[in-house]
Amino acid sequence: DAKTTQPNSMESNEEEPVHLPCNHSTISGTDYIHWYRQLPSQGPEYVIHGLTSNVNNRMASLAIAEDRKSSTLILHRATLRDAAVYYCILSKLTFGKGITLSVRP
Amino acid sequence: SQTIHQWPATLVQPVGSPLSLECTVEGTSNPNLYWYRQAAGRGLQLLFYSVGIGQISSEVPQNLSASRPQDRQFILSSKKLLLSDSGFYLCAWTGGFDSPLHFGNGTRLTVT
Numbered sequence: 001d002a003k004t005t006q007p008n009s010m011e012s013n014e015e016e017p018v019h020l021p022c023n024h025s026t027i028s029g030t031d032y033i034h035w036y037r038q039l040p041s042q043g044p045e046y047v048i049h050g051l052t053s054n055v056n057n058r059m060a061s062l063a064i065a066e067d068r069k070s071s072t073l074i075l076h077r078a079t080l081r082d083a084a085v086y087y088c089i090l091s092k093l094t095f096g097k098g099i100t101l102s103v104r105p
Numbered sequence: 106s107q108t109i110h111q112w113p114a115t116l117v118q119p120v121g122s123p124l125s126l127e128c129t130v131e132g133t134s135n136p137n138l139y140w141y142r143q144a145a146g147r148g149l150q151l152l153f154y155s156v157g158i159g160q161i162s163s164e165v166p167q168n169l170s171a172s173r174p175q176d177r178q179f180i181l182s183s184k185k186l187l188l189s190d191s192g193f194y195l196c197a198w199t200g201g202f203d204s205p206l207h208f209g210n211g212t213r214l215t216v217t
Binding site: 032 | 148197210
């Protein structure tokens with residue numbers, strides 16, 4: 001199965017944009033890129049997903065590299081409630097450890 | 106709208122005791138169903154998934170089993186719990202392999 005690689009952690013300031021990177025160099029042509037986030041003691045929550053084109057929704061934007069070997073989740077204005085573990089996964093639904101986002105007030 | 110129910114929320118069981126965790130989905134038919142486990146401070150490990158009644162795929166050989174007796178019911182079981190079975194168990198569903206996952210609130214299992 002294709003895997004994803006994410007940094008362990010990232011810090012951001014409140015109300016500033018956040019760019020969370022994800023590498024997936026072995027992605028296949030049919031794999032969708034999904035992002036989820038998880039708050040402590042809760043199940044993960046769907047954030048966004050895409051195949052080739054950049055995607056926007058009310059929560060975030062997903063920028064997908066032209067070769068699809070990497071992607072970036074963009075939170076346009078971080079809030080304290082965005083502090084969570086963010087997972088980037090491919091269609092085989094294998095979760096790694098994710099990236100822990102901390103937001104400073 | 107679709108909802109997923111998972112219970113109990115927390116469970117403390119002695120080593121060697123049996124386990125049964127239940128998950129049900131409402132508002133959709135023929136969902137793909139999943140059981141994940143998350144150890145403390147770790148990512149999610151896919152344990153089982155099911156694409157239909159009686160169809161179970163196991164991702165990791167272990168002390169657990171899963172069953173799908175009805176279209177929207179998914180059960181995780183063990184005959185004898187081990188200390189290493191402690192963790193946060195999550196049930197999830199999708200409408201298809203490329204559709205988003207929808208998770209339940211999880212069961213915190215502590216084996217003592």
